[in-house]
Amino acid sequence: MIKEVSAVNFRQNLGEMLNQVQYRNDSIVISKDGKPVAALVDAEMFACILRIRERFDALSKRIAESYVDISVEEGLAEIDAAVAAEREQHR
Template identity: 55%
Template sequence: MIRESSAVAARQNLGDLLNQVQYRNDAVLITKDGKPVAALVDVALFERIRRMRDEFIRLTDALGQTYVGADPAVAEAEIAEAVSAARKSRARQTPKSRKVKAR
């Protein structure tokens, strides 16, 4: 479950919030003046996000090197085609019961 807490309340109840994150697998969205400024998440989720970000950076760097000096229109068309193929492949691999319907 994702809970919301003001920065002041988070400071006052940090121990309780840490327990909720660690033992109940909750996440806490910390707000300041009603605006989200930070999130308190389980370390396993944080590590997953960090690995995904690192992989994204690695892939975009590799992709950028592939198209150095190429015609931008050709590069965009090839990338769009690859993205479309990857999405179709992923859709075939995803069990229908796990797909989320758009509202």
């Protein structure tokens, strides 16, 4: 379950919040002035997020390297064509 708490509430109940994350696999979004600023997730989830981020960064780098010699206009046109083809396929 994802729970949202204020930073003040989080600070006052840190021990309980850690237990919720560790034993119930909850995630906690911490907000300040009504805006989310951080999240507390269990260590396994955090490790998964890091792996996904590393894979995304590697993929982004490969894509950027593939398009290094292509103008922005050509790249955008190719993206538009791929999106159009995908939409057509799902009609």
